[in-house]
């Protein structure tokens with residue numbers, strides 16, 4: 001019998017960088033069902049906002065899921081303030097469609113910033129399916145690079161790029177990808193990161209006709225296909241990221257529109273965030 | 281076995297009813313004016329979220345109840361999708377037995393406080409009232425009286441919790457907590473089943489919570505009804521998406537023997553015209569959810585919402601009226617309804633249209649959006665519309681709007697709410713490929729038992745009808761509860 005007892009207890013917390021926090025949460029039902037690519041919607045308290053976060057890892061025997069989040073606004077900041085033993089009032093999932101995993105050949109995984117978190121389970125499963133996996137990780141600076149070791153553990157090769165050259169090679173993620181594409185045949189590229197990054201990574205792979213999948217992080221409300229807040233245009237058609245995605249054929253995505261829609265509540269959000277930071 | 285008609289007759293022949301009829305001559309009853317529902321002043325209410333209709337006083341209710349003729353053949357009952365014993369409860373009101381009236385309502389309707397507020401009475405019970413069909417006078421205010429009795433009971437603190445039969449050992453899952461699910465859960469628990477309601481959102485109530493605004497249906501009223509169900513033993517589990525968090529098969533493995541799918545119509549339609557994805561253009565579901573469910577307009581809630589100054593709402597249904605009146609309350613200078621047919625064809629309730637007009641909403645009928653334009657940030661700032669004229673009636677029986685060449689013009693807007701209908705929620709069907717569906721994405725069921733082609737799965741409400749009313753959804757829930765009980769007794773003993 002499913003019981004509505006106290007759920008979603010935080011059992012472990014790790015600070016990965018100034019901006020990025022990893023939380024392990026008790027959610028046995030979600031842990032059991034989730035596959036790479038799935039996400040949850042999280043809400044803190046009665047007055048909280050619903051925000052989507054990818055399930056980065058799951059441990060069925062412990063009944064936990066791991067979320068990795070970057071502090072960008074009020075809700076992500078509040079979540080990052082929670083500690084081991086605290087409860088998150090609402091966690092629902094697993095939502096979205098799981099990643100299509102099969103043996104493709106060489107898979108190039110390009111992750112930027114906090115996008116490395118949702119990329120990790122895909123890297124793991126692509127590897128387990130027998131692919132040669134090459135991961136290109138990018139961050140603004142060394143301190144913001146997350147999950148490097150976990151990615152190394154399941155990749156055949158890892159290339160690290162930083163904007164300021166403080167670690168790995170100095171340069172943009174596309175340079176690291178170029179290097180791989182120039183030397184070997186890539187069967188599939190998976191890219192997750194800020195929308196602007198995904199726009200450029202998919203422009204690059206399009207040039208070389210490499211099939212590419214991007215996982216989108218649009219604004220969401222319900223996450224069940226009810227509101228349309230997450231809609232984007234793919235191949236000229238309107239799609240809902242929460243139920244049709246979050247992964248789509250990157251070469252068909254209208255990234256300009258997506259970038260514009262992501263900025264929709266910028267004024268309202270940054271005002272709220274400033275007010276919140278004043279308070280804490 | 282007595283039929284329901286015979287039961288209504290027997291009730292009518294009870295001595296107290298016969299006496300009551302004699303107390304006032306029919307002529308005096310019919311010469312009374314319909315009591316007007318007191319309302320908050322239009323100017324004042326368009327700036328707050330409190331209820332527009334204030335409710336009848338006891339004196340008003342008794343006065344209105346006296347108009348009812350207690351007809352030999354109460355045609356009004358035929359107009360009510362759940363067949364409420366209308367003269368039965370109204371005559372209780374006439375004798376000041378308000379709690380008795382509430383009891384009569386609850387025999388057939390689990391949510392009278394809700395239905396009294398949101399039923400389109402003018403096309404249901406009241407359209408079949410003797411006054412409407414034979415006397416060409418305003419109908420007895422059945423809905424207002426229903427609301428009065430339900431509110432009186434709640435405020436008296438003497439809510440009658442229906443009796444629950446001894447446990448029958450059956451275990452049933454209800455999927456979705458809108459009116460269909462709540463009605464089914466109520467009947468199943470009364471019959472002695474163990475009932476769990478699974479809800480995908482963090483709140484129980486479906487459209488009653490996330491759709492219909494506070495000024496028409498305060499959320500706490502829905503909560504009172506939900507608490508009654510809890511007290512009767514219904515278990516509610518929120519944040520649980522059946523099909524994702526657990527499959528129907530998982531639930532079968534957990535011992536659930538039958539399922540009632542009431543997952544509603546949740547998928548918003550868009551018009552697919554240029555510029556529709558600019559920011560500042562949202563579905564009515566998103567707009568109303570942000571405001572009603574997420575508290576976006578309240579300063580201490582985290583969810584944001586656009587506060588438009590020039591707001592255009594596209595459509596003419598209840599959802600469009602709710603959105604445009606919400607926009608007005610959130611400070612819009614211009615709140616416009618853009619509808620491609622005329623006022624006469626609008627599907628929204630007449631009362632809502634009337635209230636919207638009083639509140640200063642502009643009705644731009646016979647206008648159809650063609651395209652949206654945005655500023656450099658991608659935020660909508662203009663829309664292009666075309667005037668329409670009415671042609672011959674179409675398949676729906678309504679006159680078809682025809683575009684007028686060369687009549688296009690532009691309107692300044694900074695928020696657009698698209699309210700052109702919803703499609704059935706695809707979550708359950710997509711997780712159950714064997715389930716038989718119509719081409720509109722609704723679940724096909726037997727009309728009497730509400731059973732689908734999978735024998736332990738029953739369905740009702742908007743997921744079956746595509747879009748309906750609260751009371752029709754509840755009627756389905758009750759029928760399905762019967763269907764489920766028969767199925768369980770036959771096959772699962």
Ligand SMILES: Cc1cc2nc3c(=O)[nH]c(=O)nc-3n(C[C@H](O)[C@H](O)[C@H](O)COP(=O)(O)OP(=O)(O)OC[C@H]3O[C@@H](n4cnc5c(N)ncnc54)[C@H](O)[C@@H]3O)c2cc1C
Nearest residue numbers: 051052053054068069070073074075076217218219262269
């Ligand atoms: C399917 C999916 C999976 C995601 N997985 C993760 C994850 O694993 N880890 C993680 O850190 N983040 C993830 N995100 C992004 C995360 O949901 C947002 O960072 C979060 O909603 C921001 O909420 P906030 O209240 O903290 O900030 P807000 O105050 O809401 O926003 C702050 C700023 O972030 C931008 N923003 C708002 N919403 C989003 C959004 N959904 N995505 C990107 N930027 C946004 C706004 O434009 C604003 O400028 C995911 C998003 C989606 C749709």
Ligand SMILES: Cc1cc2nc3c(=O)[nH]c(=O)nc-3n(C[C@H](O)[C@H](O)[C@H](O)COP(=O)(O)OP(=O)(O)OC[C@H]3O[C@@H](n4cnc5c(N)ncnc54)[C@H](O)[C@@H]3O)c2cc1C
Nearest residue numbers: 456458459460480486487491522543544741742748749750
């Ligand atoms: C804004 C608005 C105003 C309206 N005004 C009126 C009115 O004045 N009068 C009137 O009679 N009718 C009105 N209606 C119509 C009426 O509300 C609906 O017909 C009625 O709510 C349908 O009830 P339902 O139980 O079928 O579904 P819903 O009320 O839609 O409830 C379905 C529930 O199921 C949940 N769900 C979906 N999938 C799953 C899943 N897989 N697992 C778990 N849970 C799930 C959803 O989250 C939702 O809470 C209005 C509708 C809207 C949107």
Ligand code: SF4
Nearest residue numbers: 360395399404405423
């Ligand atoms: S439930 Fe609705 S239709 Fe039935 S009597 Fe009440 S108001 Fe009329």
Ligand code: SF4
Nearest residue numbers: 348349351356409410
């Ligand atoms: S038809 Fe009208 S007058 Fe007759 S019983 Fe019904 S409500 Fe009363």
Ligand code: FES
Nearest residue numbers: 223225227228242
């Ligand atoms: S988040 Fe509401 S439809 Fe996708």
